[in-house]
Amino acid sequence: MGKDAYKAAGVDIFAGEQAAAKIADMTAQQKDPHVLSGIGGFGALYELPTQLKQPVLVSGTDGVGTKLLIGIQAQESGTVGEDLVAMCVNDILAQGALPLYFLDYLGIHHVDPDEIAKIVGGVQRGCQKGQLALIGGETAEMPDMYAKGHYDLAGFAVGLADKADLFSPDKVQAGDVLIGLPSSGLHSNGFSLVRQILFKSHDFKLDAVIPELKQPLKTALLTPTRIYTAALKPLLTQKCLSGAAHITGGGLVENLPRSLPETLAAQIDWTAWTVPPIFKWLQSLGELSTQDMLQTFNLGIGMVLIVPAAQVKTVEETLKMAQEAYVTLGKVVPRTKAAVEFVGAATV
Template sequence: KHVARTERLGAMGALGSFGGMFDLSSLHLKEPVLVSGTDGVGTKLLLAIEADKHDTIGIDCVAMCVNDILAQGAEPLFFLDYIATGKTDPVKMEQIVKGVADGCEQAGAALIGGETAEMPDMYGAEDYDLAGFTVGAVEKQKLITEGAVREGDTLIGIPSSGIHSNGYSLVRKIFFKDNELTLDAEISELDVPLVEELLKPTRIYVKPVLEVLKEVDVHGITHVTGGGFVE
């Protein structure tokens, strides 16, 4: 049911086939350039596991991938996920996939496949890892690269929804090791418990940015994540 919510023009076949399929001709692009991206959510997963809250971490996974290819001006077309765990828990898996589907809906990408691997020799019974892969497309003449950026360009920053999915090893050190806080801690500067703030899903910028690209000649986009402004 979650996968069905992500259907879009071009997606072909049923989930469960050996390969996911997409009809590129449905986009009617003259010179299509495919742009791909893959990522995970890092140690933010440890907080989701500890809090036993798994229904938004999939949004983070999608966001980290689609926001990357958006930096080239690409519209995400489809997404595949990979879940590795020590023991398959159907309820937990459903929550994870729900989050992935929510993220795909926000990005306009079809969830066309994935893999769930149960590896008890690699992971504890409650542990899992989550990664994703996306492919998007853009007209060749509209492809965004760093080569067009020049002195005098206007720099516009779009706010994040929170910490997103980078730097959580440092975040966990500051809150839980250095300051000995717990996940349910109440901090006066926050409107919600600490766990809710830290598990806020990464914002997916795809739809609003694609609308801007239709109207504005954008010279460059950076998805500020692990490499910061340097990358």
């Protein structure tokens, strides 16, 4: 079977080659000296730094979920690649590791080289923000698998840490302070519920300007997930944290306990931060309870740092120097019942 026969079956090899060339051009500008070979080979090669006593590789994999459907509907594919990198890299950071490299997988109905370049361009921007190298990936054209105009996106990141510096619940102690780093909005969680509220229960159009949000709906929904490498890297280098939690699906109430021992709880002050308008708007539209909101969305906090009391001043000064916004959410206390307890009015 030749290339023409394969094209007749729905797979355009020439278009795939053009797309691969565009991706190779994008990644050729990377300056990481540890990348020995990248796009184009059967496998990507990365030489590990050797300055650590007990080097441990930390890996994380994720996708973008049904947020992709919003991008497809809006015909805007330039941001979802950033979401993909963010969801993987933020998990690496929450383990106490610094990201090294990233690989992506794109399954698509039809290969349009320019469209592929937009999608992977977003991945590349995410890698730049995450301070890691995009060293490989795969684009699979499968017209029988995906509907016309549709695609799926997944990837994984690998990071590195010294074994002694990795976060674990047993390093967290009562009295540690919880510092929250703001999210950029919905990030990439809860979109099945968001779509249910906006497009099934209501008939919103993506280009509609929403008064409560002061911007087009598609802009609010497609704002890329924030990547926290710039904020956490100096803190990890200074070894001034005892833990961290990436606030993804499940929100504060399900993600914070993953970083705590069973004997301790996170006590959070509801008055410490203002929940962004998009969450309040969705809650009102969907008639959602506070518990629904807590278990689905980040509510404006994308990463929580667990800081020993003696290191709070250092952390705050480091964040201020980097012009990183933060809020003091509360503290770690002995657990009496729930792993996360709230002080103040428990309303969104």
